[in-house]
Amino acid sequence: MTRVLLVPGRNDPLPEHWQEWLAGRDPxxxxxxxxTRGRYVADERVAALAAALDGVTxxxxxxxxxxxxxxVALWAASAGPGPVRGALLVTPPDIVEPWTDGTSALPALPDDPLPFPSILAASRTDPAMTYDRAAHWARRWGAELVDLGDAGHLTTADGYGPWPLAEHLIARLAPPVGRGPVDLGSWWPLQGPGSSKISGARSFRSAHDEAPPRAEGGFRSTLGQAVCSSRTC
Known part of the structure; x- marks a missing residue:
C-alpha cells in the first residue's frame, strides 16, 4: 500500500483547502x-520533511x-529518493523576501531531475509563478507538466476546495496494486490528439488556443465543505 504524505506551503492550509480535503478522505x-508557520525557512522545512520520512519503509x-x-525539491537533492516513489508538485512559487524570515536566503533550487517520478501542476494565472517559469522547472526536474488553465495559486480564495483531479494525479504516480498506470487521457476533459510535448515535460492541455475553463469541464470543483484533518506525522 502506498502512503501519502502532505507537504504544506508557507502557511498551514485552511480547513477548506484541497490538501485538507485529501487528508479527510483517508485517515x-x-x-x-x-x-515556521507564516514564513518559509528552507532548512527547517527540509529537516521537517526528512523527519517525517525517517524510518518509513x-x-x-x-x-x-x-x-x-x-x-520537496531541496530535500530530494540532498537525501535521494528514500521511500518516495513519486511527488505531486502543485503551483510552486518564485520565493520572494516577505515569504522568508528576512535573514535566511533560499538555497539555489536543484537543476537536475528529481530521483523519482513527479508531476508538476501549473496554473496560467498563478500570481506566484508564471506558467512558462513552471514549465522551466518541470523540464529541469523531469516532471510531467499538467496545465490547470485559469486556477490562480490553487488556494481556497481561488475556489479549491475539493479538487478531484488530485486523486487522479496521485493514482497516476502510485496506481493501485494490480492496475497499470492511470490514463489521464480518458478522464481529462480537454485531452485529445493535439496534446504535445513541452521540451520533455508532458502537457495535458488541448491543442485549442483557449485555456481550459475556470470552473467547468469536470477538472475543477467549486469551493465546498471540506473534511478537516488535524493528523500530522
Whole structure:
C-alpha cells in the first residue's frame, strides 16, 4: 500500500483547502509537521520533511503545494529518493523576501531531475509563478507538466476546495496494486490528439488556443465543505 504524505506551503492550509480535503478522505494520510508557520525557512522545512520520512519503509507519494514543492525539491537533492516513489508538485512559487524570515536566503533550487517520478501542476494565472517559469522547472526536474488553465495559486480564495483531479494525479504516480498506470487521457476533459510535448515535460492541455475553463469541464470543483484533518506525522 502506498502512503501519502502532505507537504504544506508557507502557511498551514485552511480547513477548506484541497490538501485538507485529501487528508479527510483517508485517515492514513499524514502531514509534515513544521514550526515556521507564516514564513518559509528552507532548512527547517527540509529537516521537517526528512523527519517525517525517517524510518518509513512503505512506498510514499509526496503531495506538495506552493512552497512545499520547493521543500520537496531541496530535500530530494540532498537525501535521494528514500521511500518516495513519486511527488505531486502543485503551483510552486518564485520565493520572494516577505515569504522568508528576512535573514535566511533560499538555497539555489536543484537543476537536475528529481530521483523519482513527479508531476508538476501549473496554473496560467498563478500570481506566484508564471506558467512558462513552471514549465522551466518541470523540464529541469523531469516532471510531467499538467496545465490547470485559469486556477490562480490553487488556494481556497481561488475556489479549491475539493479538487478531484488530485486523486487522479496521485493514482497516476502510485496506481493501485494490480492496475497499470492511470490514463489521464480518458478522464481529462480537454485531452485529445493535439496534446504535445513541452521540451520533455508532458502537457495535458488541448491543442485549442483557449485555456481550459475556470470552473467547468469536470477538472475543477467549486469551493465546498471540506473534511478537516488535524493528523500530522
Amino acid at each position: 492514513a494520510r499524514c502531514w509534515v509537521r513544521h514550526a 512503505e512506498p510514499t507519494v509526496l503531495v506538495a503545494h506552493s512552497a512545499g514543492c520547493l521543500t
